[in-house]
Amino acid sequence: MNKIGLASLLLVCLILSSAAPKQVLYQVMSSHPHDVKEFTPYIQTVKQQGRLWLVHLKGNVPPKVMKNFRRTNGQDVKHYSAPVLKAAFAAPLIKDFISRIDVPSIKSDVETLSNYKTRLAGTPDNQKATAQVKGIFAGLGYSISEYCYRDGACSIVADKAGDGSSSDVIMIMGHLDSVGKNFAGADDNASGTAVLMEIARVLKDYGNKKTLRFFATNGEEGGLYGAEHYAKLLTKSGAIKKVVLAINMDMVGYNSNGMVELETDSQYEGLANWFAGLATTYTKLRSKITIGAWGSDHVPFIQAGVPTLLTIEDWSTKTPCYHQECDKPSTVNYEYAGEIAKLNLAAIMTKDAE
Numbered sequence: 001m002n003k004i005g006l007a008s009l010l011l012v013c014l015i016l017s018s019a020a021p022k023q024v025l026y027q028v029m030s031s032h033p034h035d036v037k038e039f040t041p042y043i044q045t046v047k048q049q050g051r052l053w054l055v056h057l058k059g060n061v062p063p064k065v066m067k068n069f070r071r072t073n074g075q076d077v078k079h080y081s082a083p084v085l086k087a088a089f090a091a092p093l094i095k096d097f098i099s100r101i102d103v104p105s106i107k108s109d110v111e112t113l114s115n116y117k118t119r120l121a122g123t124p125d126n127q128k129a130t131a132q133v134k135g136i137f138a139g140l141g142y143s144i145s146e147y148c149y150r151d152g153a154c155s156i157v158a159d160k161a162g163d164g165s166s167s168d169v170i171m172i173m174g175h176l177d178s179v180g181k182n183f184a185g186a187d188d189n190a191s192g193t194a195v196l197m198e199i200a201r202v203l204k205d206y207g208n209k210k211t212l213r214f215f216a217t218n219g220e221e222g223g224l225y226g227a228e229h230y231a232k233l234l235t236k237s238g239a240i241k242k243v244v245l246a247i248n249m250d251m252v253g254y255n256s257n258g259m260v261e262l263e264t265d266s267q268y269e270g271l272a273n274w275f276a277g278l279a280t281t282y283t284k285l286r287s288k289i290t291i292g293a294w295g296s297d298h299v300p301f302i303q304a305g306v307p308t309l310l311t312i313e314d315w316s317t318k319t320p321c322y323h324q325e326c327d328k329p330s331t332v333n334y335e336y337a338g339e340i341a342k343l344n345l346a347a348i349m350t351k352d353a354e
């Protein structure tokens with residue numbers, strides 16, 4: 001190609017690139033019906049894959065609406081089925097502890113938590129539910145701290161100390177509050193809270209090296225308040241650096257296809273794949289991986305630099321009663337919640353043994 005030809009080609013490229021400016025891609029950060037109603041008029045195109053919802057925007061989006069979106073370069077977001085690998089060697093000790101997961105006990109805790117009229121953060125019934133969760137951890141002999149992000153709205157932290165050989169902390173969490181519908185919030189998130197307590201029960205007799213931390217968060221539905229408050233405190237004191245793994249469980253009880261969704265940000269994609277391998281080795285679950293974390297208590301910890309993962313029911317077949325009064329214990333698939341318990345128990349024990 002001669003010089004004139006090259007110059008014309010460059011000119012054509014320049015014209016084309018200015019005529020079709022690259023549109024900025026955003027990830028949607030909320031699926032709350034109120035937010036969806038608010039931002040829908042500003043969406044030009046939508047691509048939805050599981051929990052990943054990518055949009056192009058149109059018009060002048062007001063700042064209060066912009067909070068529902070996170071700018072993405074397209075490379076830092078992904079949604080895919082994890083490759084099904086041959087199961088690795090299953091450690092006998094882990095298999096032994098996994099066999100102690102008691103599905104009826106998870107069911108019983110979901111029913112008890114759903115028996116409060118509302119678990120909306122800060123209401124008297126939410127305080128009763130918080131006290132009950134606190135009592136269960138205290139009964140296991142764990143050391144309890146309460147973190148109130150405002151008057152009457154507190155999260156519970158229960159620590160099982162390690163054997164002194166490590167200062168590392170492994171944390172597992174689930175939010176105990178609900179959106180406040182009458183006698184509801186069974187899947188969202190009595191299920192995650194019940195699994196949190198079941199894992200704590202099973203691990204009572206385990207000789208851990210690292211500190212195991214059970215974190216029942218509050219105010220997730222209002223805006224991740226409890227988790228954000230605690231992540232900030234840990235960051236300020238420097239204690240956040242000791243947390244080598246954090247697991248979030250939010251909505252782990254509605255499912256028909258045996259699929260778990262593993263969600264984090266791109267820097268922890270390896271963690272999601274590690275969990276997918278554990279799922280194959282220790283459970284009946286298959287995994288989908290979503291890169292591009294949003295909408296639950298794992299987010300403040302990822303932002304604070306902690307390797308953190310959300311385990312959640314397959315979002316493409318999530319409960320039809322999401323944030324509604326029909327989110328009752330009778331809709332929960334307790335065997336499935338039990339499989340999620342096994343997965344997260346295996347992750348904790350594997351990490352602890354490192």
Ligand SMILES: [Zn+2]
Nearest residue numbers: 188189250251
């Ligand atoms: Zn939730």
